[in-house]
Structure formats: structure tokens, C-alpha cells
Amino acid sequence: MKISETSVVGKSVIRTDAIDKVTGCAVFVDDIQFGPNLLHSRLVRSPYPHALIKSINTKKAEQLPGVRAIVTGKDLTARLGLYLIDRPIFASDRVRYYGEPVAGVVAITEDIAVEAAKLVEIEYEVLPAVYDPVESAQPGASLLHPDLGSYTVANFIFPEPGTNISENFKIRKGDVESCWPDCTAIAEGQFRLPPIEHVPLETHTSIALSERSGQITLWASSQSPFAMRDMIAQSLGIPHNKLRVIAPMVGGGFGGKAGVTMEACAVVMAQAVEGHPVKLRLTREEEFVGTSVRQSLVSEIKVGCDKAGNLLGMELTYYFGGGAYNDYGVNIARAAGYSCTGPYDVPNVKADSLCVYTNHPVGSAMRGFGMPEIHWGLEQIMDQLAEKIGMDPAEFRLKNCVRTGDEIVSGMKMTPIDLETCINKVMKVIDWEKEEKPTAPNKKRGKGLAIMWKAPAMPPNPGSAAVVRFNEDATVNVEVGGQELGQGAFTIAAQIAAETLGVPYESVTVSSPIDTKYSPYEWQTVASRLTWSMGNAVKAAAGDARTQILETVAAHWDEEVDDLTIKDGLVISFKSEREQPLENMVIYGLPNENFEGWKGGPVIGRGHFMPTYVTNLDPETGQGTRAVVHYTVGAQAIDLEVDLETGQLEVLNIASVYDVGKAINPDLIMTQIEGGAVHGMSSAFEELKFNEGGEVINPSFVDYRISTIADIPRKIHGDYVETPIDDGPWGARGVGEHVMVQTAPAIANALYDAVGIRFSDLPLSADKIYLAIDENTNPGNK
Amino acid sequence: MRIHSISLIVNGTEELLQVPSNLTLLHALREKLGFTGTKNGCEAGECGACTVLVDGEPVNSCLVLAVELDGKEITTIEGLSENGQLSPLQQAFADLNAVQCGYCTPGMLMASTALLRRNPDPTELDIQEALVGNLCRCTGYQRIIDAVMKASRNGGAQ
Numbered sequence: 001m002k003i004s005e006t007s008v009v010g011k012s013v014i015r016t017d018a019i020d021k022v023t024g025c026a027v028f029v030d031d032i033q034f035g036p037n038l039l040h041s042r043l044v045r046s047p048y049p050h051a052l053i054k055s056i057n058t059k060k061a062e063q064l065p066g067v068r069a070i071v072t073g074k075d076l077t078a079r080l081g082l083y084l085i086d087r088p089i090f091a092s093d094r095v096r097y098y099g100e101p102v103a104g105v106v107a108i109t110e111d112i113a114v115e116a117a118k119l120v121e122i123e124y125e126v127l128p129a130v131y132d133p134v135e136s137a138q139p140g141a142s143l144l145h146p147d148l149g150s151y152t153v154a155n156f157i158f159p160e161p162g163t164n165i166s167e168n169f170k171i172r173k174g175d176v177e178s179c180w181p182d183c184t185a186i187a188e189g190q191f192r193l194p195p196i197e198h199v200p201l202e203t204h205t206s207i208a209l210s211e212r213s214g215q216i217t218l219w220a221s222s223q224s225p226f227a228m229r230d231m232i233a234q235s236l237g238i239p240h241n242k243l244r245v246i247a248p249m250v251g252g253g254f255g256g257k258a259g260v261t262m263e264a265c266a267v268v269m270a271q272a273v274e275g276h277p278v279k280l281r282l283t284r285e286e287e288f289v290g291t292s293v294r295q296s297l298v299s300e301i302k303v304g305c306d307k308a309g310n311l312l313g314m315e316l317t318y319y320f321g322g323g324a325y326n327d328y329g330v331n332i333a334r335a336a337g338y339s340c341t342g343p344y345d346v347p348n349v350k351a352d353s354l355c356v357y358t359n360h361p362v363g364s365a366m367r368g369f370g371m372p373e374i375h376w377g378l379e380q381i382m383d384q385l386a387e388k389i390g391m392d393p394a395e396f397r398l399k400n401c402v403r404t405g406d407e408i409v410s411g412m413k414m415t416p417i418d419l420e421t422c423i424n425k426v427m428k429v430i431d432w433e434k435e436e437k438p439t440a441p442n443k444k445r446g447k448g449l450a451i452m453w454k455a456p457a458m459p460p461n462p463g464s465a466a467v468v469r470f471n472e473d474a475t476v477n478v479e480v481g482g483q484e485l486g487q488g489a490f491t492i493a494a495q496i497a498a499e500t501l502g503v504p505y506e507s508v509t510v511s512s513p514i515d516t517k518y519s520p521y522e523w524q525t526v527a528s529r530l531t532w533s534m535g536n537a538v539k540a541a542a543g544d545a546r547t548q549i550l551e552t553v554a555a556h557w558d559e560e561v562d563d564l565t566i567k568d569g570l571v572i573s574f575k576s577e578r579e580q581p582l583e584n585m586v587i588y589g590l591p592n593e594n595f596e597g598w599k600g601g602p603v604i605g606r607g608h609f610m611p612t613y614v615t616n617l618d619p620e621t622g623q624g625t626r627a628v629v630h631y632t633v634g635a636q637a638i639d640l641e642v643d644l645e646t647g648q649l650e651v652l653n654i655a656s657v658y659d660v661g662k663a664i665n666p667d668l669i670m671t672q673i674e675g676g677a678v679h680g681m682s683s684a685f686e687e688l689k690f691n692e693g694g695e696v697i698n699p700s701f702v703d704y705r706i707s708t709i710a711d712i713p714r715k716i717h718g719d720y721v722e723t724p725i726d727d728g729p730w731g732a733r734g735v736g737e738h739v740m741v742q743t744a745p746a747i748a749n750a751l752y753d754a755v756g757i758r759f760s761d762l763p764l765s766a767d768k769i770y771l772a773i774d775e776n777t778n779p780g781n782k
Numbered sequence: 783m784r785i786h787s788i789s790l791i792v793n794g795t796e797e798l799l800q801v802p803s804n805l806t807l808l809h810a811l812r813e814k815l816g817f818t819g820t821k822n823g824c825e826a827g828e829c830g831a832c833t834v835l836v837d838g839e840p841v842n843s844c845l846v847l848a849v850e851l852d853g854k855e856i857t858t859i860e861g862l863s864e865n866g867q868l869s870p871l872q873q874a875f876a877d878l879n880a881v882q883c884g885y886c887t888p889g890m891l892m893a894s895t896a897l898l899r900r901n902p903d904p905t906e907l908d909i910q911e912a913l914v915g916n917l918c919r920c921t922g923y924q925r926i927i928d929a930v931m932k933a934s935r936n937g938g939a940q
Contacts, residue, residue, distance in 0.1 A: 014876060014877065014879075015876070015879060015881065017881075017884065018875075018876035018879075018881055019868070019876060020884075021876075021881045021884030021887050022868065022872040022873075022875045022876050022881060022887060022891065023819070023859065023860070023862070023863055023868070023872065024817075024818075024819020024820070024858070024859030024860050024862075024888050025819070026884050027818075028821070028885065030818075030822065031812075031818035033816065033818075198919075199919055200883070200885070200919060201821070201823045201829060201831055201883070201885040201886045201917060201918070201919055202821070202823070202883070202885045203823075249883070249884065250883060251821070251883050251884070251885030252883045252885060252919050252920060253883075254919070283825065284823070284824040284825065284826060284828075284829075485883055486881075486882030486883030486884065486920045487882070488882075667879055668879065671879045671882065671921065671925065674921065674922040674924055674925065675882060675920050675921050675922040676922075677922060678921075678922030678923065679919065679922070700824070700826065700828065701824055701826070701828035701829055701917065702828055706917060706919060707923075708914050708917060708923075709909075709910050709913045709914055709916070709918075709923040709926065709927070710910045710911075710914045712922060712923050712924060716922065716924060
């Protein structure tokens, strides 16, 4: 059988969760009913960005009728973290950001918990706060973590104790100093991005129950039930088999529900009121103030090329503002480090990618994981350099973009991709050469292009596991530990199982909720890794089940397994043309001749996948054989116009093309491309704002605007290319995050094309654009 | 807090309930009656996830008190399909992948249902105006517009 002959892989089948979601049947964590035993809770949050906690007095709060427990960090010295264990569950001696949990109140109603939280008296001694990552990285800056040297850390992360630098990833490739004299043109710039929020429609919600038996159950809106269990179990000293995490449907994640956010607070509060489930549901305001953010970034870039436009060298410093705790953020700086050049072939590179503590909310994973941040500067400076040597920016990219087999910045050989086709496709769709007329005399129109790359950023060996179980009627349950966040992971799992087993797609159910007590292991639903990694595990599990079936039938017919296959739920023999329905035989087996005994039995397939080929990188040079499993690449081109009287931008067209390896479900890829384009566009206008005291001043949908249905581009032209990789199912790799990575710089490039002004700092707010245009046309006239 | 005895006709069935003065329709539906399809997104009337129909009009259920609605007819997402038959809007949302995480979907469907009842043949602009208060972070909205258009061509809402 040829591998290209697929029946359901490659088809745009309906989502497995579509009917549940349009009928209101899909269960999210807040929908689970707990009955009268349920208690409610509220966190007491720090009103200062940096302060010592001098005393906490809970007496008045405890006396409020209906209050059941108050917990603080006083008796809780354990920290938690994914790559660097630096984060307390409740602050004990010091607070490091506005909104940090200091205490938790448990009461019989939410209203009482809110009232009691106000009665907790905390005395602080305010410390100097630092918000700018460049400033915070300097010697003598106010230290956030004097104990940094004592924290447990992954062996590929390099904190610098005695400073605010939690990670310093270095690239030293070739000889950048000696290349500058050979450059015909050099572009230099500094680019800045503020922290932004994920803004899922469902706020973080957890319910924890600590039973008298010692069993703890945590229901959570989570992208990472297994990593969550691991981190909380380690921090609180709970055996993994005594901590059960149940994660139903997630109402939007975007990275914000990866790792642990506030869930450990719910567990600690539940431990104080044994036998009662305790609900901790963040308000929308808390979602803005008290959850993780996309880190801020200051990037300093110098790049040069020869007369023909060949890139010769790059020098980069990335200062990620990691916020108060960098347990996850350190790996964002690392990922930005080993991919620091963007998707370009550059022979000489010197880069330092730093994660720096600041008194901002915790910086953590967000869609793109460092890549939207670095591409913001990279993709603008490439346009600037192209302009300096008089080359079209698209031509410049076609000349310099990374190709399969190139030795990239980390020293690894580039995995199979076709970025040139992506660029050519977006140029064609957007009619790159053609100058469009503005739709009104007070408007200017422009086009911009940007390309990207991103590898899954994770430890070298994150695993996926899957189980495939047959039912009597030959329907199938697929069990996975990866999560459905809306991206369609369950649909992909069902398609891969159906294809491998030879059963109809409709007969496959993916088990939900994810439950660490029953579900097979999955590291986390992050890094756009599920189609690839979980897909491999499901394929292996289904292949295992298929083999069991074929062996039973082959023995029954006295034929060879190689002569049999399964199609539409029937085992068929190419040789004898016999048929055997799967129904019943997948549970009861098949009888021997004259019923003299039986063969087979209940079919359960198991499979796992773990990449085994990622190597370490040299800590001084960032060089190694294989930094990552693979890269996904893509291109976007944008056609926009700007209103000169208001500074308002309108994106008219976005062309967006990615190389996905293999489209398991083409329409689900298009939904990611469309949603990502709007998310990327929205992110160009977003900013979590703070006043001088470090307080978040826009924690609502009114003050922190995300794109509405009225703001979308007139047309999003999505497409994909299929250059298969060797380690993904049918060659597939992820694309869920990539689709927003370069949207903001593509907009900035188009804006430059329209008005001739470069905006190096996000957000691209209308007032900023208006003032810059005004200054440009009437210099000095304020 | 005073407790009031009220009746709500939810999806055609009369429900008798005791509500404190400050209980919103959102919490009455979710916690008193178990209609958890209606989602809580902001409790400030800014995201539309909790949209239901009150006497046929779209309302942010987080902004109205249950006690004010004594005797009113409420339609929630659970009331859109009948006898296992999806409404044309529900079918179109499913067919066109206008759903991702699904958290905004009930509110989107209720607001769209109200739109099609009032305007069975809306333009794209009509749809954008009707749904501007319903936020979605996943889809990029175009599929939602397409789904409402498809349902309208199929004969509009029930």
C-alpha cells in the first residue's frame, strides 16, 4: 500500500467537538456542579510591585461569619516552577509584582470571601521597583531574587546569581567583528514590545478537594494537566498518585493556561478545609492583573550585507522582561536565542538573549513563545537593510531566507521546509508589485511583508502517550493526555486513529476530560507540538491495535499478516478475498475450527513518542548538532491603509502561507491561519498598562481592547505548503502558534510603505501614528 | 438580603425559584437551574459570552437581576435545538468551523438567533453590528459571519 493513499487523513472532516459546542453541552471547569458542600475563595493580592511583607493579620477576616479558612505563605516555603523553581505559591517574605497572591480566603459564599479578603491586614515595606529589562540587567539594579543562586534549575538554563538575569543564552558563530568592514550596508535599531495578555474568554478557574484519605483532586482549566500535577506534587510533597488533575474543555489558552498559574493556591486552600471542594474562579479583572503575560522585550539589532544583498553578519541583544518570576520565561529567552536570526542564513552571529527579572506580572508562554517578540524587530530591520542597498524587501528575503539543509544559527542542519514558495505565494495573492489606490483622499495605502520561523520550544525529551480501545461494536475510544483548546487536537487524533485502524472517522471518540488518573501521559499542550508528537503516539497506538487484530485474523484464516488489511471496519485478505467484520471480534476474539478454543481478546493498542535526537548546546557558543526537533516557517503580506486625520489603521488584506509538512485536516489549518492573523493584528494594538506605582490600569475589556468582529481585515487569504518532515505523522508538524508570529512587523512594514515612518515600539496605537505623521509633515509644529 | 419567589419560563418550561435580590440572571441560570451552556466571561456586559434571549431580545445575562424578570420567557443555548435537530445557525456554525474553543459560541449563537429573527437576510455589516459586543479570541470572526450568512440563506432562525 502506498503511504499517500489516505482515506481520512488530509480531509476536512467536521470537528469532534463541534456539536457539543454549538449545543451548550461542552463542559468547561466552571460548569461542573459540586453541590452544597462547595466552598468559595478569593485571593488577597499585593497592592505594590515590590515590597517586603512585615506582618499579616488575619484575625478580623477570620471573625467574619461564613469564613472557613485563611491561608498565607507564612508556613509555606516551597516554590514551584517548570525550568527554574523560583515562584512561591503565596508570597511569604516579599512581593514582586502588583497583584501577587499573598493570602487566600475560603468562605461559604463568594461574596463573603470577597468581604473577608478586604479584612486581611498586611503591612508592607515598599522597595524600589524596576520595570525596564535593560535597566534591570545592569549591575546595581534593585535585586528581585537575592537567593537566585539557591534555586533549582534545569541543566540547560544559566542564571547569574547576584544579578536580575535569570537566563543568558549566547550564540557565538563565525566572527561577527571581522565581517562589518565587508558590509556594503549596515542597519541598526532598537525595538520594544510591552507586556500583553492572553485574554482567553474563559478566565482561569480551579476547584480543589483534599480528602481525609489524603487524596487530592484538582479540576482545572489547563493546557498542562500532567505538568501541573508534577509541579504541584513536587512543590507540596504530594505523591503523584495522590494528586489527580482533571481538565475538561479549555475556553481558550494561548499559553496562558500552560504550566501552573493560580491552581496551586486552590490546592493549598483546599488542604485547609478537608472534605470540601474549594472553587477559585478568577474575575476578568484578576485575569488581566494576576495571570501570566507575554514578556516585554527590548531588542538591539545590528545587521549587515554585501553589495549583492547577501547577509554577512548579525549582532543581537535581547532583553526579555520576564516579570517577577521566570520559571517558564527563562526558556523563552533560550528559544529566542537559538532562533535569534529569524529564518535567515547568516554566517556570522553574536547574540545574547537574556531573561531579566522585573516587577511586572509573571512572563510566561504565549502563542509564539518568544518568536513574535523577536520577529517584531528582525522583520523590520530586514526591510531597512534591503532599502539601504536598494533591493525589494521580498527579493531580499528570497535571497537570504533559510533553506532545507542549511547550517542554521545553532549549528544544526535545517529540517525540510520550503519558505521560498510561501513567500512567492503571499506575493502573488497580495499582488506585491502593484501599487493600490487608497479608498479615500485622506488615506494612504501600503503593503508589507514578513517571514518567520519557529521550532517547538521545550525540554529535549517531552513525551506523548496514547491508548486506543475498541468497543464491542467496533467503535473506538482514543485516550490521550493532550488537550483540546479549540485548535482541533482531538479531531486530528481521531483522524489519525481512524486512518491507521481502517475504521470510519465517525466511529472514533476521543476521551475527555483529560484525567491524570486515567489518561495516558502528555507533557503539555504547548509548542504547537500535538499534531506532531501526540499524533505520532496515536498513530503508534492505533498501529499496535491494528497489528493485534491482523494477527488474530491471520491465525484464524491461516494466512500471512502481510496479506491482510483493514478497510471501512472490515479485515480483508488481498490473497483469499475473505472478509471479517471488526464488530465483536475486537472484544470476543475468533473461534478456532469447530469452536475448539478461541483466539484474540479485547484489543487495546498502546503507543508513545518521545524525540530522542535533540542534543545539548555549548553554553558559550550556543552551537550543537540539533538544537530542536524541527522548524515550521511561513510568510505573511499585508495591504493596509491609514487615515491621516486620525492615525487609525485598517488592514484590508492579509495573505498568510505556512509550510505545515502535511495537512492532516486542511480546513482546521485555515481556521488557525485566519484566527492567528486576527490575533496577530490585535496584538499589534495591545498593551497591558501600568501607572508609575506599578499598578495595572486597564484590567477590563473596555480598557484593554482585543479585536472585535468589526475590526477584522476585509479578506484573509490563507494557504499552505506541504514539505514533509521525517519524524511527524505523514510528515505533519504544528502551525497553531506560527500564524500570528510576524503579523505585527508585516503591519509595521506596510505602514512604512504607506507613510514613510518606522515605528520601532509596539503598540501601534492611533494616537502614536497620528502624532508621528503630524510631526513628519509639520516638523516642530506642536 | 431579601429572597424573592419568581417564575421564569426557560426554553418553554416554567421554572419556580427563590432568588436573592442581587442574583443575576446569569447565576440564576447556571447555579440555580443548571443551564451551564450560558457562559460567564466578564460579568460586566463587555464580552457577550452570557447572551440569552429575554422575550426574544438579546441580553447580557450578567447585567440583569433575576428578580426583575419574573414571568419572562428566557431562551438559552440549551433551547436552540429541538428534538435533537440543530437550528440552521447551530448547523452552520458546526459545518463551517465557526467554533474553536467554544466558550464564546453560546453567546454568539444567541445574538445571531436574535439577529436573524429580526432581519432574516442580513448583510455582512448587519452581522458585524449585531455581534460587535460578542468577543472571540480564537476564530478571527470571519467564519462566524459566514455561518450566520449561511443560516440566513437557509431560511433564517426558527
